[in-house]
Amino acid sequence: MFVSRSSERAIERAGPSGEDTSRFPGSYYAASLGAAIAAPALGGDAITDFCVIGGGFTGLGAALALARRGRSVRLVEMGPIGWGASGRNGGQVHVGWQQDQPWFEQRLGTDRARALWQAALDARAHLDSLIALADDACDYRAGLIHADHKADHVAATHAHVAMMRETYGYDSLTPLSRDALRAMVGSPDYHGGSFDARGGHLHPLKLAQAMARAAQDAGAVLHAHTPCTGLEPARDGWRVKTPHGTITTGQVLDATGAYARALVPQSDAHVLPINNYIATTAPLDPALATSLIRNDAAVSDSRFVVYYFRMTPDHRLLFGGGESYGYRMPRDIAAFVRPHLARIFPQLADVPISHAWGGSLAISPNRLPFAIEPRPGLHAVNGFSGVGVVLAPWLGDAVGRAMAGEANNAYDLVRRLPSPRFPGGPWLRWPTQALAMRFMALRDRF
Ligand SMILES: Cc1cc2nc3c(=O)[nH]c(=O)nc-3n(C[C@H](O)[C@H](O)[C@H](O)COP(=O)(O)OP(=O)(O)OC[C@H]3O[C@@H](n4cnc5c(N)ncnc54)[C@H](O)[C@@H]3O)c2cc1C
Structure with missing residues (x-):
């Protein structure tokens, strides 16, 4: 089991952050969306080649890429589609990464810095297509x-x-x-x-919903209001547990963003x-x-x-x-x-x-996203550090293509980025990092 019994019960009730997952938060975006897409909750066991956990830009990008390649893919989202950061952010479209080009040049050399800038432009062009x-x-x-x-x-x-x-x-x-x-x-x-x-x-919630609609049109099966309450290795892949059914799958992607809680601990260690x-x-x-x-x-x-x-x-x-x-x-x-x-x-x-x-x-500690595969067939992408509107759909697409067996530069580039963990483990990273962030925030005032 990758998730404890107590977290399992918490996720079923209200989502790991304690917020109501039965509807969107009271945002301007929810109020101006119009009708949300229908994505019925999972109501029984299912078998699929690929399963994505999390219906934000990352998960939707991966589901869309897999479905467009004719792969059988299901996505589970604990709230409505786009319930997390993707449906409630500032909607600001930034070109580039959270680190600037000299930062990359000094640490990774000029060639990789140039490749990362080109990737940022590709990500921006990908957003245009969405x-x-x-x-x-x-x-x-x-x-x-x-x-x-x-x-x-x-x-x-x-x-x-x-x-x-x-x-x-x-x-x-x-x-x-x-x-x-x-x-x-x-x-x-x-x-x-x-x-x-x-x-x-x-309007980021409109973007998430448009991506979801395109994924459904391409054959992906999306389940809103379906929290993943546990993840277990199975004989030929993974079992994704939900309150009303289990999905047996060959490969799984954890795309749960900041709402991830103890589903894939190897990923949690890299994010706050x-x-x-x-x-x-x-x-x-x-x-x-x-x-x-x-x-x-x-x-x-x-x-x-x-x-x-x-x-x-x-x-x-x-x-x-x-x-x-x-x-x-x-x-x-x-x-x-x-x-x-x-x-x-x-x-x-x-x-x-x-x-x-x-x-x-x-x-993430260096404010860059990461893509990891901690166990065969188990992928995790996270850590967009406040600039996910451009990068998350693009990296979701890249990991989806990689899961489908398609080599791609975007995925390789991100896999090779330095990806440190927060010191202090799952619990101590909170107080130490929060203290450091409060100190930095205080400096804004002077
Ligand atoms: C207030 C705010 C403002 C922001 N402003 C900007 C901005 O202006 N520009 C910008 O570029 N970026 C911004 N960001 C960051 C951006 O929104 C994120 O980087 C991006 O949306 C991350 O996408 P994601 O798919 O990885 O995560 P999310 O969109 O959070 O998706 C993860 C999904 O997983 C689901 N989930 C979690 N656990 C489970 C489970 N156990 N079972 C099933 N589903 C689960 C969640 O419900 C959630 O919908 C902002 C973020 C916030 C919160």
């Missing part, structure tokens, strides 16, 4: 502003832009002076930054779940909305605990800010986010908040 699956293009809007909250960060940002243009030929990036940035973002908090024309923002919070305002007067962000771009800042924000199509400000460590979320999330929002936009200090929600993201 956005195109939805009639409304998942509300995609182009443009991402990086905003520096300290004046002495700006020179480094501009040097980075110059290096990416000259060394990597990436001319979608442009530097922003203090005046140029303030002409785009109506906040006194920022001193300059950069603009990435290949970045952008989208962190809670992050988002609020949307009531629809704003269009002129006020335009004064906050003038070119409809997404904005993400230089704080350790990043503030990120953008407009929705109906002129709400969708603002992400504030983190907590541990399983519990604040009782009043709107009150938790409001001071962060007011710090950036004092003019919105008393604005009505229509929706507020939290989600868990999985960070």
Whole structure:
């Protein structure tokens, strides 16, 4: 058994984070989705070649890749499809990894650094192909502003832009002076930054649902409201236990993100779940909305605990800010986010908040994702560290192709990335890392 009896009971009741898995959280995304796809819960035993645990971008990417290759694949998700981080994130489309190119060059050499940059561009192009699956293009809007909250960060940002243009030929990036940035973002908090024309923002729950629909159309069988309560080796593969049936499968993928709890301990050791919070305002007067962000771009800042924000199509400000460590979320999330929002936009200090929600993201020690196969036929992909909108569907696709026996560069590149574990094991990694993160977050204030 890979999961203890007590965690088994907890997962059956409410999901490992203690949240209600019977429906989406009360997010703006759930409210603006329309009808969710039908994906009936598993109601008996089944046999399949491949089984994916987790219906977020990673799991859906893998299921879609396998189904498109004519493989028999089932996916189990403990909530509705897209219930986890994939259906509740900021929707910000970042090009690249959580480490910059000089970081890769110094540790892995120039050739691998270049290959990783090309992979980041491939991942971004892959996202375009997924956005195109939805009639409304998942509300995609182009443009991402990086905003520096300290004046002495700006020179480094501009040097980075110059290096990416000259060394990597990436001319979608442009530097922003203090005046140029303030002409785009109506906040006194920022001193300059950069603009990435290949970045952008989208409705992430629409993206997850579009991927799920495409996977079903290609022949994948998706089971929402079906928690995996245990995973056991079987004679020719694995048994995936759920409350109302067992799936016997040749290969299994753990794509449970930050919601993973003791299913595959070898994977858990590489990630730390962190809670992050988002609020949307009531629809704003269009002129006020335009004064906050003038070119409809997404904005993400230089704080350790990043503030990120953008407009929705109906002129709400969708603002992400504030983190907590541990399983519990604040009782009043709107009150938790409001001071962060007011710090950036004092003019919105008393604005009505229509929706507020939290989600868990999985960070890894070096902030890079990993793909491991701890036992034959048992795969795990995780650790996107806050930039999974572009990378998770792409890496899910890569691992799906690899499970189908198709060699691919994307999978090999990620398999070869350094993938340290958090010190302290499953329990001690929490207090030590949380302390370190709180210290870093404190530095944002000075
Ligand atoms: C608040 C927030 C804001 C973010 N903002 C951004 C952003 O703006 N841009 C960006 O690039 N990234 C962002 N991220 C990160 C991004 O959302 C993730 O990296 C990405 O969604 C990870 O996808 P995933 O499929 O690996 O995990 P998830 O989407 O979390 O999927 C895992 C799924 O597994 C399911 N599951 C867990 N355990 C079980 C089980 N035992 N049985 C069955 N199912 C199970 C869960 O219900 C969940 O749906 C944000 C994350 C959060 C939480």
